Amino acid sequence: MGRLVSMNKKRYPTDLTDKEWALLEPLLPTAKTGGRHRSIETREVANAIFYLLRTGCSWRMLPQDFPKWQTVYTYFRNWKNDGTWQKINDVLRRRLRLQEGRDEEPSAGILDSQSAKTAEKGDLVVLMRVRKSMEGNGTS
Numbered sequence: 001m002g003r004l005v006s007m008n009k010k011r012y013p014t015d016l017t018d019k020e021w022a023l024l025e026p027l028l029p030t031a032k033t034g035g036r037h038r039s040i041e042t043r044e045v046a047n048a049i050f051y052l053l054r055t056g057c058s059w060r061m062l063p064q065d066f067p068k069w070q071t072v073y074t075y076f077r078n079w080k081n082d083g084t085w086q087k088i089n090d091v092l093r094r095r096l097r098l099q100e101g102r103d104e105e106p107s108a109g110i111l112d113s114q115s116a117k118t119a120e121k122g123d124l125v126v127l128m129r130v131r132k133s134m135e136g137n138g139t140s
Helices: 018-027 040-053 069-081 084-099 115-136
Strands: none
Touching: 018 040, 018 084, 040 069, 069 084
């Protein structure tokens, strides 16, 4: 099990502050009723996930003062599959937009058509190179 951390002490720059945790905690699923008692602090799981996302390390390379990587991964996967991450993103985006004096939901979107054209051309160039190299090898 991960080492307990004083609420005011951060081990890593990615650890949640008390204020950040106060925003995030109500958005996370509560422990299921019945069954085993939850032995892992969800704040520590969240800290581990944010550490991993920020550093880009692999799951197996999480520092040992976090919960076991398998546990952290299971929470991450479950929150992804049940829509928790999407809900968190939606709620925080709405709050930020309101703080900035904007409507909760965007009223318009922008699609950069030049990027779409470039991507299409890039795909064709790659295919043409592959085709030419196959012809040169006599495999076509």
